[in-house]
Amino acid sequence: MKNAFHSDKPIYVQIREIVEDQIINEQLKVNDQAPSTNQLVQFYKVNHATVSKGINQLVEEGILYKKRGIGMFVAEGAREKIIQKRRQSFIEDYIVALVREAEKLGITNEEILSYIQDVKGREKTNEH
Amino acid sequence: MNIKAENLCFSYGSEQVLHHINFEISEPKIYGVLGRNGAGKTSLLSLIGSFREPTSGQLLIDGEPPFENARIMQNVSFLYNKDFSGETDSPSKIIEDIRWYRPNFDLEYGKELIKKFHLEGKKGVNKLSKGQQSAFNVVVGLASRTPITIFDEVYLGMDAPARDLFYKELLKEQERHPRIILLSTHLVSEMEYLFDEVLIIKEGRLLLQESYDELITRGVTVIGSKEAVDAFAAGKEVLNTEQLGDTRSVTLYGKLSEEDEKYAAELGLSIGPVSLHDLFVQLTKEEQTHA
Numbered sequence: 347m348k349n350a351f352h353s354d355k356p357i358y359v360q361i362r363e364i365v366e367d368q369i370i371n372e373q374l375k376v377n378d379q380a381p382s383t384n385q386l387v388q389f390y391k392v393n394h395a396t397v398s399k400g401i402n403q404l405v406e407e408g409i410l411y412k413k414r415g416i417g418m419f420v421a422e423g424a425r426e427k428i429i430q431k432r433r434q435s436f437i438e439d440y441i442v443a444l445v446r447e448a449e450k451l452g453i454t455n456e457e458i459l460s461y462i463q464d465v466k467g468r469e470k471t472n473e474h
Numbered sequence: 475m476n477i478k479a480e481n482l483c484f485s486y487g488s489e490q491v492l493h494h495i496n497f498e499i500s501e502p503k504i505y506g507v508l509g510r511n512g513a514g515k516t517s518l519l520s521l522i523g524s525f526r527e528p529t530s531g532q533l534l535i536d537g538e539p540p541f542e543n544a545r546i547m548q549n550v551s552f553l554y555n556k557d558f559s560g561e562t563d564s565p566s567k568i569i570e571d572i573r574w575y576r577p578n579f580d581l582e583y584g585k586e587l588i589k590k591f592h593l594e595g596k597k598g599v600n601k602l603s604k605g606q607q608s609a610f611n612v613v614v615g616l617a618s619r620t621p622i623t624i625f626d627e628v629y630l631g632m633d634a635p636a637r638d639l640f641y642k643e644l645l646k647e648q649e650r651h652p653r654i655i656l657l658s659t660h661l662v663s664e665m666e667y668l669f670d671e672v673l674i675i676k677e678g679r680l681l682l683q684e685s686y687d688e689l690i691t692r693g694v695t696v697i698g699s700k701e702a703v704d705a706f707a708a709g710k711e712v713l714n715t716e717q718l719g720d721t722r723s724v725t726l727y728g729k730l731s732e733e734d735e736k737y738a739a740e741l742g743l744s745i746g747p748v749s750l751h752d753l754f755v756q757l758t759k760e761e762q763t764h765a
Contacts, residue, residue, distance in 0.1 A: 354744055354746055356747055357747060384645060384646075384649055387645060387667060388642060388645060391641075391667045392667050393666060393667045393668075393669065393686050393687075393690075394667075394670060394686075395670065395685065395686045395687035395690075396667075396687070396690075399687070
């Protein structure tokens with residue numbers, strides 16, 4: 347399972363993003379129980395310390411909350427919090443690389459826009 | 475329980491295999507004991523398992539030398555590549571009897587494991603394949619629930635699904651009944667996710683004892699153009715360098731400061747984590763002799 351991770355980001359960050367993604371796409375809803383550290387260790391074959399680090403960050407940020415002896419649960423407003431945070435880093439995380447690569451290849455802004463339309467169209471047809 | 479080594483030395487005849495080893499283990503966690511072939515892992519573990527006596531220095535379990543100490547030995551399991559050629563009883567038969575000398579042995583769990591590892595037959599252990607014998611060792615080690623359990627390269631001959639089952643059960647057991655588990659291995663990449671703490675033995679000496687987390691954040695890989703990487707790596711401890719065309723990748727030992735990270739970003743370098751496997755390989759490789 348280790349191959350599920352890429353090497354340009356720390357694995358604990360990728361672990362927290364996996365859980366965040368489940369909250370964003372509403373696989374996990376408010377007050378649902380999040381996968382336990384042990385489940386994540388077993389499933390992804392990632393060290394306990396690494397998994398805990400990612401999960402603890404989610405607790406610190408109020409995205410998950412702990413119930414002693416039971417487990418972790420999705421906090422009220424978690425989804426909104428994640429979306430807001432991801433929006434803030436969207437430019438850094440995606441647009442910067444896109445613009446750089448486009449410049450390298452001499453792709454114009456208009457072309458970029460039309461590619462975006464194309465991709466969106468393709469994803470729509472895939473859904474049906 | 476607690477294991478303490480003080481200036482521990484061990485020799486086979488005139489050959490000294492362990493040199494002045496000091497460490498203490500007291501928390502019920504999974505400890506990875508790593509070392510290359512012949513580094514002294516088995517010697518160290520057999521001292522803890524009270525199969526042997528130190529040549530000098532001390533090994534203490536709960537403050538007492540374990541050798542021929544019945545109270546301690548009852549609480550320590552040492553599983554290794556045993557010669558089973560004289561063992562004509564079947565696995566199911568043997569585990570029926572283990573509880574007489576292992577007070578915590580869980581017979582129900584033992585039976586469950588025997589099923590999971592497909593060892594239910596009437597065949598004597600001596601007639602089983604190497605992998606099945608290893609699996610039997612695993613069953614005994616897990617179900618004995620001794621406060622100190624040592625698995626010395628116990629996976630030998632086990633196929634990938636069986637090893638996977640072993641790791642799974644180990645983690646489950648550790649959650650249910652936490653104990654001190656020592657796992658020696660050189661299959662580092664396959665097993666590194668199991669370790670809470672790591673001890674690396676190199677040429678009979680304890681190179682380090684650290685939590686997995688601490689150890690793993692001590693190394694980073696830095697990738698970028700040759701000049702930028704060299705500028706960044708100057709004055710740092712470089713464990714390994716690799717080059718592909720114009721791109722250079724170095725493994726650095728030591729934590730990066732915030733300034734380092736800023737500098738790396740300025741230079742356009744990408745920084746990634748190091749696997750325990752890579753750290754292990756680099757830290758235990760023989761010193762290169764320059765011609």
